Amino acid sequence: MAADVKFGNELFSPHHLLYTATIYVIEQITHIQNILGLGMFCNAVFALLSLIVLFRILNLLSTNGVKNLLLIAAVAFSFGFWRFATENETYITPIFFSLLGSFYFIKAFKEGNSSSKYILLSGLFATIACLYHQIHIFWLIGLFFGWIFIDNSLSFKRGLVFAASFLIAPLCYFLTIIFYLHQNLNWYNITHFVFHDYYIGAAGNHFGLNNIFLGGINFIRTFFQVHGQMWVIVSMHSLWLLPGILALGLILFAIVQIFRRVDLTTFKKLSNLHIIAQVHILIFLLQLAFAIYNIGNAEFMVMLPVLGAVIIANSKLMPSKSLIYFSLSLLIWNFTYGIFPNNHFHFNANDKVTQFIIDHPNDKFVVAEPAIVFNQYYYQKGHWPDNCWAGPGYYELHGTLEELAYKIDSALSKCNVYTDCTGIPKVTSRETMTYQSGMFWIMGYPNQDIVAVFNTDGEAHEIFKIKQNSIHNQKVF
Numbered sequence: 001m002a003a004d005v006k007f008g009n010e011l012f013s014p015h016h017l018l019y020t021a022t023i024y025v026i027e028q029i030t031h032i033q034n035i036l037g038l039g040m041f042c043n044a045v046f047a048l049l050s051l052i053v054l055f056r057i058l059n060l061l062s063t064n065g066v067k068n069l070l071l072i073a074a075v076a077f078s079f080g081f082w083r084f085a086t087e088n089e090t091y092i093t094p095i096f097f098s099l100l101g102s103f104y105f106i107k108a109f110k111e112g113n114s115s116s117k118y119i120l121l122s123g124l125f126a127t128i129a130c131l132y133h134q135i136h137i138f139w140l141i142g143l144f145f146g147w148i149f150i151d152n153s154l155s156f157k158r159g160l161v162f163a164a165s166f167l168i169a170p171l172c173y174f175l176t177i178i179f180y181l182h183q184n185l186n187w188y189n190i191t192h193f194v195f196h197d198y199y200i201g202a203a204g205n206h207f208g209l210n211n212i213f214l215g216g217i218n219f220i221r222t223f224f225q226v227h228g229q230m231w232v233i234v235s236m237h238s239l240w241l242l243p244g245i246l247a248l249g250l251i252l253f254a255i256v257q258i259f260r261r262v263d264l265t266t267f268k269k270l271s272n273l274h275i276i277a278q279v280h281i282l283i284f285l286l287q288l289a290f291a292i293y294n295i296g297n298a299e300f301m302v303m304l305p306v307l308g309a310v311i312i313a314n315s316k317l318m319p320s321k322s323l324i325y326f327s328l329s330l331l332i333w334n335f336t337y338g339i340f341p342n343n344h345f346h347f348n349a350n351d352k353v354t355q356f357i358i359d360h361p362n363d364k365f366v367v368a369e370p371a372i373v374f375n376q377y378y379y380q381k382g383h384w385p386d387n388c389w390a391g392p393g394y395y396e397l398h399g400t401l402e403e404l405a406y407k408i409d410s411a412l413s414k415c416n417v418y419t420d421c422t423g424i425p426k427v428t429s430r431e432t433m434t435y436q437s438g439m440f441w442i443m444g445y446p447n448q449d450i451v452a453v454f455n456t457d458g459e460a461h462e463i464f465k466i467k468q469n470s471i472h473n474q475k476v477f
Contacts, residue, residue, distance in 0.1 A: 002035040002088055003379040012176045014196040015134045016090040022132075036379075039088035046093045047085035051076055053099040054306060060106050061276065061313040070323035071309040077330035078305035079338050080222035080298060086339065091302045094132035098139040098303065101126030102310065105143055105150070106276055114150055116161050122147070123165030130169055135300050138290060140166070142283035150275055207293060214296030219288065222301040223330065225338035228428030229347050232458040233337065243336040250329035257322035280310045348425050349454035349461035351376060356418070356452060356463060357385055364411045366391055366404070366419035366466075391421045408466060416465060418451065423462030 004010045004020050011021045023039055032038045051072050058068035075081055084091045104122040108114050126143050129136040148159040173194055174185055183189045192199055220226055234240045273281070284307040291300035312318050318326070341347075350369055354376040357365050367373045370390035377385045395404045411417050452463040 001090065002039055003375060003382070005039075006035045006379065007382045009382075012180050014193050016132055017172060017176065018128075018131045019090045019093060019133070022093075036088050040086060043085055043087065043089065043092045046096045047076075047081065050092065050096040050099055050306070053096065053103055054309060057099065057103050057106055057310060058313045060103075060110050061310070064320070067318075067320045067323060068313070070320055070327055071313065071318075073327040074323060074330060075305045075309050077327055077334055078223045079225045079330075079334045080302045081305050082334055082339060083342070084299075084302050086343070089299070090133050091135075091299055094129040094136045095303050095306055097125045097129035097132065098136050099306065101129065101139070101143055102280070105146055105279070109150055109274075109276055112151075114147070114155075114158060119147055119158055119161045120165050123162040124168070127166045127169050131172055135287070135290070136303075138286035139283050139303070142279050142286065145282065146275060146279035152275070211292050211295055215288075215292030216296070218291070218296040218298040218301060219304070221298055222304050225334050227337075228426075229341060229345075229458075230337045232347060232425075232427060233341055233345070236457070240336070243332050247329040247333035247336075250325045250332070254322040254325035254329065257319055257325065258317065261316055261319045261322075277311050277314075280307050283307055284311065345457040347427050347456055347458050349456055352452075352454045353420050353461070353463065354380070357388060360416070360418070361387060363387060363416040363418060364389070364408075366408065366417065366421055368393075368419070368421045368424040370394060391419070412466065418463050418465055420461065420463050423450070423460075423464055425456055425459035425461055427458065 001013075001016075001020050001023070004013075005024045005027055008024065011024050012018075013020055023035070023042060026032075026042065027035060027038060030038075054075065055068060055072050058071055059065070062068060081092075101122045101124075104118045104125070108118040108122075122143060123140075126136070126140040130140055144159060144162055147162045148155055150158065173190070177183050177189055177193055178185055181189075181193070183193075217226055284304060287300065287303060287307070291297045294300060348369070350372045353367070354373050357367075357373070357377060358380065365385075365388045367388050368391045370388070374384060374388065374390075377388075389404060389407055392401055392404055395401050408417055449465045449467065450462050451465045454461040454463075
């Protein structure tokens with residue numbers, strides 16, 4: 001995305017239509033050269049604005065100002081929200097607009113005023129959120145049903161008014177197809193642009209136990225950082241364990257406070273939730289289910305802490321004292337094992353791998369982490385690398401390993417072929433757990449020589465030269 005802004009390419013991406021274009025317009029006005037820094041700054045601003053809107057929503061739901069502030073702290077220090085508020089990604093900006101959609105829905109409910117003004121404003125902001133990232137369609141769907149049943153009576157009229165505001169979404173896509181892509185407006189072009197990621201296999205996947213397992217891990221990670229890099233940090237010095245022990249103690253105190261306050265009457269009240277809680281529980285579950293379907297995609301869970309705050313705002317499930325302990329534990333744990341390491345330590349040398357590829361334009365390279373390296377190359381050169389292939393993990397999901405083997409074997413007679421697939425530091429992550437067998441596969445090329453070694457804060461990051469072509473029929477482990 002930063003590279004697209006830098007070079008003015010692909011400003012309208014199908015699954016986050018307005019995000020890149022927005023950053024591009026800001027860059028053109030301000031002439032800021034550091035595009036990555038600009039993107040991170042914009043995300044930080046929208047994160048702050050999101051928390052302000054959320055605080056206004058919580059004040060509509062509860063008069064307990066202290067508890068509302070503590071809920072804001074819990075959301076702000078949740079790893080998913082905090083992480084993407086400090087990175088150049090697309091996931092924070094749409095939360096701001098979705099929250100505005102919820103704000104007008106909740107305001108209408110509290111005032112007993114389901115006027116067309118509130119419905120249109122709610123729908124408009126929810127639609128804008130979808131234009132900043134398609135994943136927010138589930139938030140919009142939840143609000144749609146909320147407006148239909150807001151006063152405990154079925155009203156399709158309110159639903160139609162809300163749906164009318166959504167018409168700007170297809171209009172924006174149509175205008176992009178006609179005036180930016182310069183394509184005819186037909187069914188094929190519309191569907192293949194709007195659902196681009198599905199047609200190329202970048203979104204959605206078969207459902208299996210891995211979805212549940214990684215979905216559970218990333219659900220926890222949305223609140224508390226869970227990553228293989230934590231073991232690397234602790235291995236540096238045992239003192240890194242102390243913040244974790246303190247945070248776990250605070251969580252224990254929070255749980256004790258919850259059980260002291262929760263009784264049977266609390267659960268009885270939960271069975272009689274008002275429409276606001278019901279709607280946001282529906283949104284929560286839809287977002288979570290879709291994230292799990294996408295192999296537990298953590299990016300699609302960023303909004304869950306925000307939705308959780310709205311759901312429990314007016315309940316006794318999280319008393320203020322428990323929220324104090326919980327928020328402090330989030331702050332300590334996520335800063336120690338997430339935010340600080342991500343901005344201070346280097347667990348791989350992908351930037352140096354990228355430079356190696358640039359320095360060897362006539363050779364081929366099989367990349368362990370193509371999403372990162374390809375984008376770094378693009379940001380430096382202004383075009384995608386034409387001398388690289390994604391590693392075996394990509395071909396496990398989007399092709400066949402035999403296809404990669406053919407490419408490697410064909411290239412070996414013409415040029416050098418390098419890879420870091422067997423030399424990248426072994427840090428457990430979603431990618432390594434999903435595509436592990438592919439890394440074993442590439443080890444089947446024997447007699448690999450180390451040609452470059454880059455130091456990191458953990459294991460060295462090594463580049464190998466592939467020397468023999470021997471695994472056309474090799475068994476994949």
